[in-house]
Amino acid sequence: xxxxxxxxxxxxxxxxxxxxxxxxxxxxxxxxxxxxxxxxxxxxxxxxxxxxxxxxxxxxxxxxxxxxxxxxxxxxxxxxxxxxxxxxxxxxxxxxxxxxxxxxxxxxxxxxxxxxxxxxxxxxxxxxxxxxxxxxxxxxxxxxxxxxxxxxxxxxxxxxxxxxxxxxxxxxxxxxxxxxxxxxxxxxxxxxxxxxxxxxxxxxxxxxxxxxxxxxxxxxxxxxxxxxxxxxxxxxxxxxxxxxxxxxxxxxxxxxxxxxxxxxxxxxxxxxxxxxxxxxxxxxxxxxxx
Numbered sequence: 001x002x003x004x005x006x007x008x009x010x011x012x013x014x015x016x017x018x019x020x021x022x023x024x025x026x027x028x029x030x031x032x033x034x035x036x037x038x039x040x041x042x043x044x045x046x047x048x049x050x051x052x053x054x055x056x057x058x059x060x061x062x063x064x065x066x067x068x069x070x071x072x073x074x075x076x077x078x079x080x081x082x083x084x085x086x087x088x089x090x091x092x093x094x095x096x097x098x099x100x101x102x103x104x105x106x107x108x109x110x111x112x113x114x115x116x117x118x119x120x121x122x123x124x125x126x127x128x129x130x131x132x133x134x135x136x137x138x139x140x141x142x143x144x145x146x147x148x149x150x151x152x153x154x155x156x157x158x159x160x161x162x163x164x165x166x167x168x169x170x171x172x173x174x175x176x177x178x179x180x181x182x183x184x185x186x187x188x189x190x191x192x193x194x195x196x197x198x199x200x201x202x203x204x205x206x207x208x209x210x211x212x213x214x215x216x217x218x219x220x221x222x223x224x225x226x227x228x229x230x231x232x233x234x235x236x237x238x239x240x241x242x243x244x245x246x247x248x249x250x251x252x253x254x255x256x257x258x259x260x261x262x263x264x265x266x267x268x269x270x271x272x273x274x275x276x277x278x279x280x281x282x283x284x285x286x287x288x289x290x
Contacts, residue, residue, distance in 0.1 A: 004049060004174070007048075007170050007174055008170070010169075010181075011043060011048055011170040012044060012048075014169070014181055015043050015044065015163055015166050016044070018166070032161070035060055038056040039056050048170060049093070050095045051095075051140070052094035052140075053095050057140065060139075061140060061142075062106075062108045063108045064108070066107060069101060070101050072110055072113075072114035073099070073101050073102055073110050075117060076088070079121065080117075083150070086149070087149040087150050088105040088109050088110055088113050088149075089149075090105050090106045091175055093171060093174045094174075096109075108142055112142055113146060115143075115217055115242065115283075116150075116242075118283060118285075119240075119242050119285055122285045123271075123285055123287050125240075127147060127150040127151065128151045128152070129211055130154065130212070131154030131211055132154050132155050132206060132207075132211065133147060133152070133156045133213050134157045134199075134212070134213075134215070134235060134238070135157070135158045135159070136159050136215070136220050137164075137216060137217075137222075138158035138159075138160055138168055139168075140168060140171045141158065141172045141177075141179070143215065144156050144158060144172060145177065148177055154210070155188050155191075155206075155210070156190045156191070157190070157193065157199070157202060158190065158191070158193070160193075160194060162182075162194040165181055165182065165193060165194045166181055168181075168190075169181040172190055172192075179192055180192065184198050196234075199231075203234055203235070211240070212237075212238045212240065213238065213240035213242060214235045214242070214243075215243075216242075217243070218244055218245060221243075221245030221246060221249055221252075225252070225257075228257075236265060238288070239287065240285075240287055240288070241268075241284065241285060242283075242285060243283070243285075243286075244275070245258060245281070245282055245284070246280060246282075247280040247282065254282075258272075258284055259272075262286065265286070267289050268286045269287045271284075271285045271286075272285070
């Protein structure tokens with residue numbers, strides 16, 4: 001059996017062994033419950049090798065040829081393009097749509113690179129300075145892939161719903177990145193996890209000297225309040241924060257929520273501003289000041 005078929009079989013086995021009781025976050029928003037159902041159907045009955053063409057992926061976690069990508073690409077070309085040019089080279093796993101403005105990449109990869117470029121500019125750091133990442137809601141693993149493209153060699157944790165954890169392992173292994181579904185034993189490599197007790201166990205072994213970052217781009221701002229509070233309570237000693245959120249999600253005023261949360265943390269320098277080309281959407285960057 002070749003590697004692609006083995007990875008597909010592993011993905012389907014993971015998905016079909018997932019029970020609702022496995023997930024701390026089973027009380028997800030109804031729309032995400034529908035997305036999970038649709039994704040499981042696609043994994044079992046369509047070709048996972050083309051998953052970036054599935055409707056559920058395209059409407060939830062893949063920015064294609066949206067008009068604002070040209071603005072983000074322009075920013076990258078004017079800000080250390082020699083770094084971003086190689087880091088944003090797309091691969092064919094999943095069959096991503098090429099960016100019409102720059103066909104060597106995809107709109108999604110450019111979008112993620114823009115987030116990191118904004119972070120680097122505001123906090124004056126390089127990704128290679130970071131050696132410990134916790135990403136809440138990692139999509140299919142694209143941000144994790146970008147970190148590795150930029151030379152990241154440390155520990156990367158993605159916390160998500162179980163079916164997305166399985167997809168992340170499939171994608172990352174397909175492009176040669178060491179990833180493990182549900183595992184916490186990796187010193188380095190990528191752990192794709194979905195249980196808060198596993199997250200706590202991993203973080204309890206985190207070395208304080210490691211420079212750490214918490215990333216959540218339009219993910220924790222869509223999570224139920226109880227889950228937000230649980231996650232944010234265990235990462236209060238992280239060095240850096242990259243959060244993007246919409247002003248309002250359902251009945252939740254995210255601006256008030258994140259304002260109160262950052263004010264509860266001491267010894268941090270914060271930068272928060274509206275994303276010009278995405279009205280009513282905001283960045284929140286934080287850096288621990290010893």
